[in-house]
Amino acid sequence: MWIYLSLLLASIVVPLALSFDSKLRFHKKWNVVIPSVIFVAMVYMIPDIIFTNHKIWGFNPRYHLGLTLFGLPMEEYLFFLVIPYSSLFIHYAFFLYYPKACLSGAAAKVLTFILLIITALVIILNYDKLYTVYAFGAMLISLFLSFPDKSNELHKFYTSFLIILIPFVIVNGILTGSLIDQEVVWYNDAETLGLRVFTIPVEDFAYGFSLIFFNILLIKLLEKGSFLKRH
16 A cells, blocks of 8 residues: 555645746745755655664555665655655745734744743653654754744744644644554654654654754755855
């Protein structure tokens, strides 16, 4: 059963098609979006390979094509391209239509401060759980990297992430066992908090947050580079 691949195709088909919409014109940002997605994907693939080979998580052969490289199925590599691209499309499309929907500066600062405390505490209190430390550690780093960003992209992302969570819960829910007999991706519960939203480990929410926000920050840097080259 090609469930993993089918989920990825379902995730990318609409964002890819609408990238050429005359108003959205998201394809005009491909010069910065695609390099960002590829770079961040390469960074995230390294611990993915390590964790898979150390059985922190793994993949049910029943639900993927069986083509693997370094222990990862082909679909997992595609995941790091498809899901960030689709999420970025949602982020930028949302603010094209709702440019003032971001959090205020004061609210964003308070929320960031709270999240920094929570993520730090989770890491300190669960230092022996590898996926917990990794997922919340990546989120912690992404939050700290938002401080030098004068464009306040985090203020926007707090809002768009709520929208991104809708397809995230659907796709990740199925990957972790919702609506199907067995999970596509399994986790070693000894390396997680053991807390799940439906079938999704809470670590996945922190993981997804950093995966997308790192892309947004990198895109902003690449856009600044493109601006300098043109002038």
